[in-house]
Amino acid sequence: MSGTFDLTGSGFTSARTRDRLMARLMTQGISDPHVLDVMRQTPRHVFVDEALAHRAYEDTALPIGHSQTLSQPYIVARMSEILLAAGARQKVLEIGTGSGYQTAVLAQLVGTVHSIERIKALQDKARERLKAMGLNNVRLRHADGMQGWPGEGEYDGIIGTAAALGVPPALIDLLAIGGRMVLPVGAGQRQSLVLVCKTADGVSQEIIEPVHFVPMLGGVVG
Numbered sequence: 001m002s003g004t005f006d007l008t009g010s011g012f013t014s015a016r017t018r019d020r021l022m023a024r025l026m027t028q029g030i031s032d033p034h035v036l037d038v039m040r041q042t043p044r045h046v047f048v049d050e051a052l053a054h055r056a057y058e059d060t061a062l063p064i065g066h067s068q069t070l071s072q073p074y075i076v077a078r079m080s081e082i083l084l085a086a087g088a089r090q091k092v093l094e095i096g097t098g099s100g101y102q103t104a105v106l107a108q109l110v111g112t113v114h115s116i117e118r119i120k121a122l123q124d125k126a127r128e129r130l131k132a133m134g135l136n137n138v139r140l141r142h143a144d145g146m147q148g149w150p151g152e153g154e155y156d157g158i159i160g161t162a163a164a165l166g167v168p169p170a171l172i173d174l175l176a177i178g179g180r181m182v183l184p185v186g187a188g189q190r191q192s193l194v195l196v197c198k199t200a201d202g203v204s205q206e207i208i209e210p211v212h213f214v215p216m217l218g219g220v221v222g
């Protein structure tokens, strides 16, 4: 227990319940042992309202208010795995902090996470949860993430957790040589997870699989 958060969990949020989710992720093809370990240890129930805590270890997206959703565990695992597939990442930029769950998972897998959220109320809650978990390698910013995070240099990993109509050019500019960006691209029901890689020779894009995310929107709220 840390402050108002039950980080350990019991009953529907117990270690056994989490192990069942990990087994499911493995049958869906998630194989990176670090990603699986971190997801087993990260209390997803802390990132949703108490009334939804009993559903936190189901492989489903869950509402977090303000018409936004916490992504399905499979997608969080898949995106983390793709980001890490070519080696460790030192500095990762996330667009769409939301509940902070993907942020928390990443913070345990990479050097530092810079995460941008356009809805202040969501950012405030995420900050409390990340603090309660003792994750000190996270920086949060309230802004429109499509513009990137000016003045902070380049990133060797970028992750988008809301769907843009195309890969935002400002984010491609922020990707270091050797960097990888994974994000959903498309509108409505027609979205794909896209991997963007930058090398000295240029930028490549690869479509991974169909996905369904909330849209990436411009401007800020709150």
Ligand code: SAH
Pocket (backbone or CB within 6 Å): 064, 068, 069, 070, 071, 095, 096, 097, 098, 099, 100, 101, 102, 103, 116, 117, 118, 119, 122, 143, 144, 145, 146, 161, 162, 214, 215, 216, 217, 218, 219
């Ligand atoms: N990774 C989050 C998913 C939240 S849903 C989680 O684990 O909970 C996507 C989030 O992206 C929402 O909170 C939404 O407000 C935010 N978002 C959408 N467009 C954005 C933008 N342009 N800049 C920053 N955040 C944005």
